[in-house]
Amino acid sequence: MKKSIFAAIGTLILVGCVSQKKEAETEYDLTMSNIKHGLIFGPPVRTRMMTRDMSSVKRGEAVFKRRCEICHGVRAEGNGAASRSLKTNPANLRKLAKQFPDHHFFIQISKGRGEMPNWENLLSDRDLWDLTNYIQSLARGN
Numbered sequence: 001m002k003k004s005i006f007a008a009i010g011t012l013i014l015v016g017c018v019s020q021k022k023e024a025e026t027e028y029d030l031t032m033s034n035i036k037h038g039l040i041f042g043p044p045v046r047t048r049m050m051t052r053d054m055s056s057v058k059r060g061e062a063v064f065k066r067r068c069e070i071c072h073g074v075r076a077e078g079n080g081a082a083s084r085s086l087k088t089n090p091a092n093l094r095k096l097a098k099q100f101p102d103h104h105f106f107i108q109i110s111k112g113r114g115e116m117p118n119w120e121n122l123l124s125d126r127d128l129w130d131l132t133n134y135i136q137s138l139a140r141g142n
């Protein structure tokens with residue numbers, strides 16, 4: 001009896017390690033417990049990163065115009081028309097581009113932050129990756 005429990009635990013640990021190793025680079029866990037003080041912790045599991053190609057960036061730009069520009073501004077610098085009615089300034093995404101890894105943006109947009117609503121129910125994973133790709137493409141020198 002005892003032996004089989006240990007065997008079961010051993011198998012679980014083994015499976016855990018293997019799957020984590022395989023997917024660590026591309027899959028992210030979106031549970032709230034993963035965000036503390038704006039930083040992201042914990043092993044990734046749920047969504048697969050999308051390639052950053054021009055068509056993704058373009059789609060991201062379109063979603064940005066429709067959903068985000070009102071607060072973050074035309075140039076994504078945090079000065080959109082609605083930003084004046086907020087207590088916190090919307091982030092200057094142009095400045096933050098490439099300062100954080102992709103999954104940081106993905107999770108912040110998905111889960112929302114402070115006065116920014118969460119977008120996970122309105123936008124698909126693809127939209128969120130397209131937005132992430134768009135934001136990252138705004139970095140200087142890109």
Ligand code: HEC
Nearest residue numbers: 067068071088089090091105108109113114115116119131
């Ligand atoms: C209602 C206004 C509003 C809208 C609409 C909005 N945001 Fe925000 N956003 C904010 C505010 C305010 C913050 C700063 C929150 C804080 O730090 O407390 C923020 C923060 C962020 C951050 C976190 C940056 C960081 O790492 O510090 C990202 C990324 C972001 N917004 C992207 C987006 C995207 C993409 C959209 C469109 C899907 C969007 N936002 C729509 C107001 C908005």
